[in-house]
Amino acid sequence: MRDAGADNMNDRIAAACDELRRQIDARVSSYFSSCVHCGLCAEACHFHVETDDPRYTPIYKLEPMRKLWRQEHTLLGRLGAVLGRSSGLSERDFADWEELVYDSCNLCGRCSMVCPLGIDITYMLRKQREAFNLSGYVPDGMQKALERTLDTGSPMGVTLKTLKATLAHIEKATGLTIPIDREGAEYMTLFSSMEVVNFPEYIESIARIFDAAALSWTISSEAFEATNAGIQVGSRDGAKEIVSRAVDAAEKLGVKYLISPECGHAYTAIRWEGPNLIGRRYKFEVVHILELLDQLHREGRLKFSGSSDTPMTLHDPCQIVRRGGVVEPPRNLLHKVASGFVESTDHAAMNWCCGGGGGVSANERAEALRLKVFGRKKKQFEELGVDTVVTACANCRIVLEEGLEHYEMETQVIGLTELVAEYLEQ
């Protein structure tokens, strides 16, 4: 009698291998053909730099994908397979690499910026996760976050009721009315659950800023969550479903623009991956909140009075800046509202990740490693000698706060949108 569990596992591994095969495009093939195994990418990855563990070398995290590529796309690989010198991918490969693929990679993209051959390692790491998802070798915490998003609309289980309660508090505090489901509004905004739960001051800030700029905006009761656990896990179907909800809601309301909140990976999901996931372009444009604030200021619709002279630096969220291209807007805004703003040595597209991106912050078993590699951020802040860090991502913010607390540092973390709201001209 055959073992049903083993059959099931064999099917999953076969499906995962098929997915890897599907993911190998001309880019991936040129990348693997180019890699000279120089190891320089390791010097850009905080997981390797802080632990000295060679297994955390970015290109090594792609070993399952490389193995399949070599066997099916190179003459020597094919020859080896025919002669029985090399076997295909097995369950072991997925089991052994799960930690490298999920726990020790933030999909932050820093390694992709230094490879002398120009290999976009992160592009491949993101693709490889699609196969790992099908193999079943996915961290529990990340899988649960995806399931919660698909079931309740939010990775943290935030419901419309919770959001409405938060909005009611904000309306009371500001005296403003926050529009919900207003058809014909120009802008529709999304939030991350973390903003609703941990940083409602972000929502309050945008309400005040949009009021000052007389912006026509709304929230949709049908889709307000911007984060996309499907992208982090590597579940194309899950990611597509989550993106579709926001797209459908925005198109139903007929808005011209969809505002991606500060959250980094939410921006990557809705701005860059979304159209490819749903297979078409949107009927509206996606704009990141920082781009919008910068634009409103340039148009003279947003005026500031005064600025903070507290010495502070910017922590660039990887998915907004390095992988998202919103490089100048946060700087333009900071130069207006923070006279004490100074750049870190490695900043903008070369900033060090906080260690929580790519789903690592939702992966409980990776916590010890995440805190260890936070040592890189610690050194970066200490070198600069400032006690305030401003950022533009709720996830970065939580991860930074936890890391700073772990290392018993006094550094304060603040949100950029809130800082902007603080210096609004009344």
Added chain:
Amino acid sequence: MIGDFIDGPLWYFSAAVFLLGVIWRLIAILRIGVTVDLSVARSSGAGGALRTLFSRSLPRRPVLTRGKLQFVAGYMFHLGLFALLFLAQPHVEFISRRITGFGWTTLPHWGFMLVSEAAFAGLLLLLLYRLMHPVTRLISRAGDYAASLLVFLVMLSGCLALARAYEPLRLLHLLLAELLLIYFPFSTLMHAFTFAVSRGYTGAGMARKGVNA
């Protein structure tokens, strides 16, 4: 007789394998294609591809600080090798006689000594680094060592042949170079061509997003 074979048929055979192999590999890569990106680009990918094609030859800070040795050794080896390949007098004569029909200015003897020493030192440093550093030790494959060894032997035999002006050494050098040409398309040496494709793809992809890769 074996000399005639190395100088004649084997040379044409290895040159053909090299040429057809490289073209075949490049076509095999590009043929897979990439899916059209439906997201709205911030700027044109073509400009970014061109920029990254050149800009990646210059190191970013992490490479300059943490990968200093490899960076310096890499430059010494690659520049030295190019100079040897295209500016050493016997090579120019060979290329002129067999391929182009015309020659060009060659390196003086002291120049030849300088670039060959740089190339040797660079290659040996890279090889030592590969053998000793935990990262490169872990990720290097047999093919990486085979390619380094073959290039080393070709360079060594070439220098000896030039110093001794001894026909069997010249033939040995040519034989090793021919083996290298045959091995080239099926090995990591292909990076000499695919680097342009990789840099182009990355530069274009990132430029669409508005990032200078």
